[in-house]
Amino acid sequence: MREWKEVIWILSVFVCSVLSSPCNSKIYDGAFKNLVCVCNATSCDEIEPIGEIGEGKAVVYRSTLDGDRLKRMSMKMGQKLGKDEVVNVTISIDASERFQQIFGFGGAFTDSAGEQLFAVSEKVQEQIINSYFGEYGLEYNVGRVPIASCDFSTHEYSYDDVGEDFELKHFGLAEEDLKLKIPFIQKAIEKTKGKLQLFASPWSAPGWMKTTGRMRGGGAMRNDTRVYEAYSNYFIKFFEAYSSHSIPFWGLTIQNEPSTGADMTWRWQTMNYTAETMRDFLKNYLGPKLKGNKLTESLKVMILDDGRGLLPGWADTIFNDTESTKYADGIAVHWYGNLYSPAVLLDIAQRHHPDKFIFGTEACAGYFGHHGPIMGDWFRAESYADDILTDLNHHVTGWTDWNLCLDETGGPNWAYNVVDAPIIVNRTAKEFYKQPMFYALGHFSKFLPRGSTRVFTKVDGNLAVSAVSVVIEGGQRVTVMLSKSSNSLLTRVVDSATGYSLVLTLPPRSIHTVIWNKRK
Incomplete structure (x- = not known):
């Protein structure tokens, strides 16, 4: 009996050592200790389990x-x-x-993130998937999926670039969906055992549906009933296409950063809505289309998807309308501009509309000041933690990071809008680096489960x-x-x-x- 106890003890020590692999650190030059954790095909740090907590x-x-x-x-x-x-x-x-209640934490399955994932070996891919979605990783349970292209693509594309195709006869997923986004998402769904909740966001309608004729740059949807109908059906076809690959969705935002569409010189894909035009499109076209389709009738629709400085007015305009409020469930907010927009605006929006949730749908470091990655920078991790804490303390139900992984330049990005990411991939060295931001996110995603x-x-x-x-x-x-x-x-x-x-x-x-x- 004693021998068996010794064997069990040895095995338990071995298992614990396997499940809590240490950080293989690399130090970069900087005023402080700029440290990243290096992962490759054979080695990657893991988070030690909580285990039993005694009285x-x-x-x-x-x-x-x-x-x-x-x-x-x-x-x-x-x-x-x-x-x-x-x-x-x-x-x-x-x-x-x-x-x-907390809904969850996660990141975005952009084309650029998918390109980095599939540029490395299957073993390194598995390390990235485990790091984000695995039991000994951050346990992400939320994912954002761009509808067609965004700036973190290699070019502009939509799912129907044939002009005046109001019946969407030429609708089809792009090569980027089939080779980058969908396989990445499928791996994440498998790793989370189906717990991953996805929401989708468009950066722009197809160019021919816009007043400018192009996805890039500002401009609104053409004021044409045929366009409104076609674009509503475009959403439906997107969800149907992904469903055919066994990828279900939890929700969607109507438009990524609609305020940027007022800038006609905007460098990448966007489309302008005001609160009023978003309200009218939702209640007259998109909302009824979604509710009238069995696949999409239960999707959570989020308005805004922009900075909180637009609250509470944007929410009041849409939710105070007795028709449009029927089709919207929550408010999506980005962290950009938070330095100039007090968090109390979130409280006011929640007080005005207590039956609607607020959810963080995008954030990234490196979008101003020093563009792109700063390897091992602690203060970007600090800014992540600070923003998540502030959001949660002001009624936000979760937080979504931007790109899951990028290359060492902070791309690829066809508009040269490079930023930072929690995981930076070095394709040449066949390894990746976990930035301090990765661990800042883990302090929340790992330990604040859905429903807490x-x-x-x-x-x-x-x-x-x-x-x-x-x-x-x-x-x-x-x-x-x-x-x-x-x-x-x-x-x-x-x-x-x-x-x-x-x-x-x-x-x-x-x-x-x-x-x-x-x-x-």
Whole structure:
């Protein structure tokens, strides 16, 4: 019997070591420790499982500027302070005061992302899929799919470029769908065991449906009933085409960043709507078409898909209309411009329309200032965590990153609008790099499951610290904390419902996720 126990112990140690592969770090030049984790066909870091959380214990995951990447630790609740210790920050949680349910986190299956995935070997592809969607990865459960081309394509294309084809006789998916997007999505669906929820977004109608005759640049849909009908059917045909490849959708946005369509010199695909024209297209054409089709009748329709600075007016215009509100379920927001648009606008929109959800549908770093990737940059990770925390604390139900992976230039992008991504692929070296942003996202996507509920969280003591908390079905608590302080901060987390408290030190520039159970 003793021999069997020894075998079991050895096996358990072996399994734990396999499931918690460490980061193979690479340091880039920079003012700070610019660290990425390198993955290849035979090696890639994994996130150590939460495991069993004992009574009076908590599990903590930590990422830091200094190099920790979702490092797991076990801690005791209720520790007493040392004689000379003073708490710098107190985070108070009240699980009886509840807000929105969490829907999920994920990224976008762009042409560029697919090109990077399929440029490497099958083993490296599997490492990327596992890193994002696997049990020992970020466990993404949301994906965004561009309808036809966007700037992160190699060229402009739609699914019907034959002018005046109002019956869409020439509609067909592009080679990019068949070789890049669809195979990528199918791998992700398989890895998540069907839990992946997809939403689609168009950047533009086919050029011949626009006032300008081209997808690129501003301009609105032609004011022609035949065009409105055809474009509504274009959506239906897209969902039918993907369904034929066993890819179901959860929702859609009506138009990516409709405000950019007012700029006639916009460098890539876009199409202009005002709140009024989006309302009218939705209630008179698109909404009835979607509801009248068995495949699309249950799709969640999101309005806006643009910066929150357009709230609450955009939502009021559409949701206060008794007809258009029947066809819309939520508000999609992007993070661009958030520095100039206070988060309270989200609160106002939610207060005006409590029956509608708010969901983050796009964000990326490297779109202004230094364009493209900065390898190992911690402060971009910090900006991700800060924005997610802010969104969640203001009624947003989840957050979608932009490209799942890009090349080392931040592309390809036919309009040269290069940006950063959580995974950067080096095709020549047959490896990829997990940026700090990857781990910042994991502090949320991994530990805030679909259906968990945000609860009241208050931070006292230091403005450089922010936090959000959720309760998971069964009573488990999760708190995510971001410290932008350059100093270590002794922090106490207090759970008013259980009486538990946890004291821990937040290192400079760090992100923590703390998980503990409801007292039995």
